[in-house]
Amino acid sequence: MARRPMMAANWKMNKTVREAEEYLAALTPRVEADAGDGEVDVAVFVPFTALGAVGRMAGDSSVMAGAQNFYYEDSGAFTGEVSVPMLLDLGVRAVITGHSERREIFGETDTLVARKTSRALTAGLLPVVCVGETKEERDSGGMWDKVSKQVRAVVEGLGENASSGEVADRLVFAYEPIWAIGTGDTATPDDAQDAARKVRDLLGELRGEEFADRVRILYGGSVKPENVGEIMARDDVDGGLVGGASLEAASFIELVAGARKGTV
Ligand code: PEP
Numbered sequence: 001m002a003r004r005p006m007m008a009a010n011w012k013m014n015k016t017v018r019e020a021e022e023y024l025a026a027l028t029p030r031v032e033a034d035a036g037d038g039e040v041d042v043a044v045f046v047p048f049t050a051l052g053a054v055g056r057m058a059g060d061s062s063v064m065a066g067a068q069n070f071y072y073e074d075s076g077a078f079t080g081e082v083s084v085p086m087l088l089d090l091g092v093r094a095v096i097t098g099h100s101e102r103r104e105i106f107g108e109t110d111t112l113v114a115r116k117t118s119r120a121l122t123a124g125l126l127p128v129v130c131v132g133e134t135k136e137e138r139d140s141g142g143m144w145d146k147v148s149k150q151v152r153a154v155v156e157g158l159g160e161n162a163s164s165g166e167v168a169d170r171l172v173f174a175y176e177p178i179w180a181i182g183t184g185d186t187a188t189p190d191d192a193q194d195a196a197r198k199v200r201d202l203l204g205e206l207r208g209e210e211f212a213d214r215v216r217i218l219y220g221g222s223v224k225p226e227n228v229g230e231i232m233a234r235d236d237v238d239g240g241l242v243g244g245a246s247l248e249a250a251s252f253i254e255l256v257a258g259a260r261k262g263t264v
Pocket of ligand 1: 181241242
């Protein structure tokens with residue numbers, strides 16, 4: 001089945017409001033001109049402080065304003081947290097859940113990631129759920145043990161939700177081997193394809209072929225304009241989640257062009 005490619009920028013803890021505005025002013029018209037036909041989904045995951053500006057500037061263009069984090073409760077005594085209704089209020093359309101930096105630095109568990117993902121889906125947001133193994137886990141043959149647990153927790157946490165095709169069209173996984181994030185070391189296209197295929201097979205086992213076929217699976221880990229083409233060319237890889245190489249608008253525009261590979 002043809003899945004629409006997706007290219008997503010993760011700015012992490014970078015950019016002031018003014019820098020965010022300059023970036024969007026460069027990116028949005030280019031994406032509208034080149035991908036306004038909806039060939040590629042483009043999302044920019046920005047810090048909370050820039051979300052108001054980015055949500056306003058992206059509007060309902062082909063660029064989705066995305067949040068890097070949120071909490072699954074809607075309001076209450078959760079100091080320092082931001083809720084889904086607050087994000088919707090700013091025009092946010094996509095969120096990241098389970099990024100390895102949130103798991104490793106801020107202690108987010110599989111259970112928390114599952115609850116956040118489920119909340120995002122019920123609110124109509126598009127969650128990009130990150131999964132991936134450390135170098136040690138890979139070297140000791142534990143890659144699939146780790147990744148399959150992460151995927152299972154999310155899918156099992158969806159409950160009833162998961163049977164709907166509409167949910168499958170919005171649910172996105174990103175296979176991001178931790179050893180490849182921000183290191184310049186990229187997984188080979190074969191490794192990216194192999195992991196994406198395994199994730200898709202597991203989705204099929206858990207929720208059926210049709211569901212698995214509709215869910216998009218991205219690769220993340222030192223993707224750049226020079227390697228995006230060969231990674232995107234693989235059957236089960238539907239796009240990229242990009243940190244470092246997304247920080248310059250010009251480089252991200254090239255990455256978006258690289259995601260436009262026709263039928264995926
Ligand atoms: C990321 O932040 O998810 C990421 C993949 O970063 P980088 O592209 O810098 O490796």
